[in-house]
Amino acid sequence: MSGPSPTLPDSPVTRPSGRAPDQLRPIALEPGFAKYAEGSCLTRFGDTHVLCTATVEDRVPPFLKGTGLGWITAEYGMLPRSSPQRIEREAARGRQSGRTQEIQRLIGRSLRAVLDRPALGELQIRIDCDVIQADGGTRTAAITGGYVALVLACRHLRDIGRLPHIPLNGSVAAVSCGLYQGVPVLDLDYAEDSHAQADANFVLTGDCGIVEIQATAEERWFAEDQFQTLLDLARTGIADLTALQTKVLAAVP
DSSP: OOOOOOOOOSSOOOOTTOOOTTOOOOEEEEETOSSSSSEEEEEEETTEEEEEEEEEESOOOGGGTTTTOOEEEEEEEEOTTSSSSOOOOHHHHTSOOHHHHHHHHHHHHHHHTTBOHHHHOSOEEEEEEEEEEOSSOHHHHHHHHHHHHHHHHHHHHHHTTSOSSOOBSSOEEEEEEEEETTEEEESOOHHHHTTOSEEEEEEEETTOOEEEEEEEESSSOOOHHHHHHHHHHHHHHHHHHHHHHHHHHHTOO
């Protein structure tokens, strides 16, 4: 189910991309992109491209041993030339940045929100999200494509007889919204995100259940009615992303 159509200004701002305030960037999900992974998806949110792969591991974290519960964890990273200036590999520095740790924890939490952990059993699925090209919204693209990779990995487990059914109880996707020149807009690219008065990442289930919201005022506080408009925009975006996830997964044999 989708939320109410957001009420937008009569004379909306001109976005750098030329999109309408409630318009997503061109979105593409290419399942099965990586040959060797149990599940994979190349995710494109406009010029943001993220390769998501899923690996099944016959182990769980120590705190889950003997519980019969499964787990999903995630790793996230940006390739050196995913941005205009080369990014140093974190492995070369010997440690991950706080941003990287925060994003990969968000991805893991988001995907676990729709996991039937007892049905997965004591298996772990690791979702690797590698940013090939960044133009804003890398974490939302990672979550949206990571879900597709996760479903394919679960299908693999079912098809080889490791599981009787797919251990998921819903779908999940993510999208950003923000106030750009005072106007609520959907799916910010970098040109908008870097100048937004406020920005928020919305992680929602396919039936609009809230998994997580990260919202920040950049220049000044914003009002509750503006936040509600951002949430309504996110719901319309998530509905489109969910429909695309369903379509591409249905096309995979």
